[in-house]
Amino acid sequence: MSSPISTKPPSGMRDFLAPDVVRRRHVIAVVQRVYESFGFVPLETPTIENLATLLGKYGPEGDQLLYRVLHRREKLQRALAAGTATELDLADEGLRYDLTVPLARVVANHRDLPQFYKRYQIQPVWRADRPAKGRFREFWQCDVDVTGTASVVADAEVCGAVAEVLRELGFADFRILCNHRELLRALVAEAGIAPQQEALALIVLDKLDKVGADGVRTELAEKGVPAAQTDALLATLARAREPGQLDRFAVAEGALGKGARELQALFATAAAGPAGAHLTFDPSLARGLGYYTGPIFEIQVADLAGSLGGGGRYDGLIGMFGKQPIPAVGFSLGLERILLVMEERGMFPSLGIGPQVLLCRMEGVAEAAAIRTATALRAHGLRVELYPDATKLGKQLQYANTIAAPFAAILGGNEVAAGTVTLKDLAAGTQATLPPADVAARVLAAR
RNA sequence: GUGGCUGUAGCUCAGCUCGGUUAGAGCACCAGGUUGUGGUCCUGGGGGUCGCGGGUUCAAAUCCCGUCAGCCACCCCA
Numbered sequence: 129m130s131s132p133i134s135t136k137p138p139s140g141m142r143d144f145l146a147p148d149v150v151r152r153r154h155v156i157a158v159v160q161r162v163y164e165s166f167g168f169v170p171l172e173t174p175t176i177e178n179l180a181t182l183l184g185k186y187g188p189e190g191d192q193l194l195y196r197v198l199h200r201r202e203k204l205q206r207a208l209a210a211g212t213a214t215e216l217d218l219a220d221e222g223l224r225y226d227l228t229v230p231l232a233r234v235v236a237n238h239r240d241l242p243q244f245y246k247r248y249q250i251q252p253v254w255r256a257d258r259p260a261k262g263r264f265r266e267f268w269q270c271d272v273d274v275t276g277t278a279s280v281v282a283d284a285e286v287c288g289a290v291a292e293v294l295r296e297l298g299f300a301d302f303r304i305l306c307n308h309r310e311l312l313r314a315l316v317a318e319a320g321i322a323p324q325q326e327a328l329a330l331i332v333l334d335k336l337d338k339v340g341a342d343g344v345r346t347e348l349a350e351k352g353v354p355a356a357q358t359d360a361l362l363a364t365l366a367r368a369r370e371p372g373q374l375d376r377f378a379v380a381e382g383a384l385g386k387g388a389r390e391l392q393a394l395f396a397t398a399a400a401g402p403a404g405a406h407l408t409f410d411p412s413l414a415r416g417l418g419y420y421t422g423p424i425f426e427i428q429v430a431d432l433a434g435s436l437g438g439g440g441r442y443d444g445l446i447g448m449f450g451k452q453p454i455p456a457v458g459f460s461l462g463l464e465r466i467l468l469v470m471e472e473r474g475m476f477p478s479l480g481i482g483p484q485v486l487l488c489r490m491e492g493v494a495e496a497a498a499i500r501t502a503t504a505l506r507a508h509g510l511r512v513e514l515y516p517d518a519t520k521l522g523k524q525l526q527y528a529n530t531i532a533a534p535f536a537a538i539l540g541g542n543e544v545a546a547g548t549v550t551l552k553d554l555a556a557g558t559q560a561t562l563p564p565a566d567v568a569a570r571v572l573a574a575r
Numbered sequence: 576g577u578g579g580c581u582g583u584a585g586c587u588c589a590g591c592u593c594g595g596u597u598a599g600a601g602c603a604c605c606a607g608g609u610u611g612u613g614g615u616c617c618u619g620g621g622g623g624u625c626g627c628g629g630g631u632u633c634a635a636a637u638c639c640c641g642u643c644a645g646c647c648a649c650c651c652c653a
Binding site: 134136139189190193226253255257258259260261262263264267268269270415426427433434435436437438460461462463464465466488490491520521522523524525526527528529536538540541542550552554555557559 | 613614648652
């Protein structure tokens with residue numbers, strides 16, 4: 129009986145049964161509608177990209193998490209025969225890791241796109257990460273991006289779009305944390321931290337909320353950053369959190385002032401849209417992805433350790449494909465994260481899609497007669513399941529309960545002769561024998 | 576990548592400490608309780624090489640080692 133083949137899906141990947149699918153579709157429908165209302169148009173790209181497209185865009189951690197697709201046939205045999213094959217020799221393609229890099233490739237490749245290409249994309253991505261709560265190896269992202277402009281309007285619009293999605297889904301308490309890569313780098317440099325330790329410092333700083341100042345001191349000390357520099361950085365960041373500090377940064381020279389002024393502009397502009405009340409300056413927000421250059425964003429809710437989404441400006445990424453540099457900004461919502469919080473908070477409306485009517489066939493009624501009746505009921509707009517066998521009525525009604533159909537329609541010899549069906553309301557226990565049009569009217573009225 | 580917890584029927588678990596008939600329960604599933612009426616109830620039934628591999632022993636679900644998988648926290652991210 130038990131099979132030697134595991135029936136579980138691969139680690140970090142899941143099957144979605146009807147109740148899951150219905151909830152996922154519900155969220156996706158809202159995302160799609162809101163994104164389109166902002167003027168974004170859809171894009172779908174292949175599951176698999178060339179490794180050259182993917183590698184070197186996300187930083188070393190990201191490269192490690194890429195699912196690679198093995199060479200086929202002769203190429204693989206040749207690589208293996210060499211005996212010294214490395215990962216790069218064995219694979220030339222990989223599963224997409226996010227939707228931003230494929231977008232960058234598409235924009236670099238299609239020169240006839242609108243100057244301001246506003247696209248949304250809702251597709252799965254894969255990361256060979258260790259699964260945890262709210263983290264999967266296959267998950268869906270809902271991205272909105274604007275390419276071809278460095279205008280703060282684009283930054284404000286992507287923030288507005290995701291904020292409106294969350295608002296329409298019923299979220300009220302989320303924060304969109306904002307920081308700026310250039311501002312952050314200026315603060316790190318100001319603390320005296322060497323440029324080659326900057327990336328390291330940024331990653332550790334991102335943990336400030338979770339591990340606290342002492343945790344950051346310990347971790348940076350282990351990585352060889354002098355304590356005096358760490359203290360200087362922490363002091364600077366603590367000051368940066370004080371109200372009005374962004375305005376003081378804004379009058380500074382160089383990258384510090386530039387970053388601060390760009391954030392000020394973003395806050396001022398986005399305030400006129402749905403994101404306004406949710407934007408929060410967080411000087412310790414760093415974000416791991418390598419390609420961000422300007423403002424960076426992350427959506428936070430109190431009851432989830434991870435984020436609901438993230439994004440930022442990446443003015444250098446499209447240019448990495450060897451064509452002209454094109455500025456871009458985008459935001460990504462994590463479908464599973466949103467679903468997780470909505471499930472935990474009980475935020476879903478009732479979303480039934482199963483059959484409204486189970487059509488029961490009595491013994492002696494021809495299969496064709498049942499098909500004919502089911503077809504008539506369906507033509508009136510009902511979702512109808514036809515019980516396959518003419519078994520005992522009790523068994524058929526029991527099955528109706530099992531699949532949670534609110535009505536049963538009974539087709540016996542009498543009904544066939546009269547051109548009627550007996551409609552039974554399974555919750556109330558009442559029933560009436562009616563022509564199909566009246567059956568449909570009653571079922572539809574019961575919703 | 577680090578630390579911890581857990582793997583026994585489709586699902587949730589008991590049994591393990593102190594090895595000993597044929598490994599249990601609830602739910603689910605199937606069949607019956609005669610005619611075209613379900614949810615409750617009663618009776619019966621199918622379904623497990625106790626995650627996998629090795630070791631100790633007369634004897635292992637139970638003890639020991641290894642391994643794989645899942646979950647939680649951290650890290651990172653969506």
